[in-house]
Amino acid sequence: MTIHVATRATTGIALAAGLAFAATADETANLIVNEEIEMVTHTAAPAHVENLDEIVSGWVFRSAETQSLQMDDFDNPGMIFVDQGMDQWNEVAGTAGNSCATCHEDVAVTMAGVRSVYPKWNEEAGEVRTLAMQINDCRENQMGAEPYKYTGGEMANMEALISVQSRGMPVDVAIDGPVQATWEAGKELYYTRTGQLELSCANCHEDNYGNMIRADHLSQGQINGFPVYRLKNAKLNTAHARFKGCVRDTRAETYKPGSDEFVALELYVASRGNGLSVEAPSVRN
């Protein structure tokens, strides 16, 4: 992977962003799901996120109507896909005659706390694994089944089912030890200004969160809510699909979902949310 040094815009905009943010976002809005799960939507930035004091969930930047859809599972359109994920969990597939449940039994027990630490290092394989990579590893090597398409509906359903078991737990991905080099590569990508518009993730999601860019209210681009149900396309969306869309919008050649680059970027972006709650499946516009 070619890494280029990014020039960062450190102008008055960052300051302006902070002011606009205070004016537009409701700092007091609390996200409590089903009157039960209290989500951390604002918290102190982890030390490794040098340029932010506070990290904020994408939920905060959405309209009151969109926000409310995530506050009750009966209103959350993403929950249908969790049900579909449950059907997939119990479905026998592949040459070994297994379902996920054959080995992992009750998803609520075996998958609690899993999502909050992904992407993470897999010692045997000697690689950083996203949740999607792990799901497909089990499909191929434990079941003899076809892998799911990386950003496809079945993958999003399964990610949602597994993630919802960690709902309300703090994101807590490791950034040191064997994952450090990948994390550094992800950080480099985050600050690289790509495409004909020469914009980096940081230009929009760090320097300008809280500001409007045309009709969009910019968030910090956190992934604690993924997979995300978007009203715009009425389906669950994976993190890599979102990354791809954002890179494309800089008039750049995107990376491929599941590529080394996007895996590294996912690790880095996830780590910027350490301390926010796992919200999946969240609702956005």
Added chain:
Amino acid sequence: MRLIPTALAVAALATGAAFANPVKPAEIQFDDYGAIATSLTGVAGDAANGRDVMITRSKGNCVACHAVTALADIPFHGEVGPTLDGAADRWGEADLRGLVANAKMTFEGTIMPAFYKGSGYIRPGDGYTGDAAVGELPPILTAQEIEDVVAYLLTLKE
């Protein structure tokens, strides 16, 4: 919506051919403050067309980042950059030409894209397709579109 209709592109080429040699991005002379003293085409800018360029997503899309009171009929102005109201009171024609062509020559490292720059991109794409750019990438705006936008900006007085 994001693709430049072929008819438009062809029209741009056709009109381009009528001009005596628009200055190419690599040939531009910026002064120490990032201004460009002379017209890129020698043809006076058309402010009405400049206005179109500024509000069209696949062209300048300036309102994505800047609020402009005179464009209040166009919905959704951004707040990433300062308002352009009174731009002509703050800047002269040469400054504005430099700012629109490549604002990075005036504001180092600015988030504002360079609209008349031909190379030096990281992973340049084929418009908004997400695919790699094929061959030489034309600047985002043509030389005449830069002049047209400058002509429109010169109307923004307070």
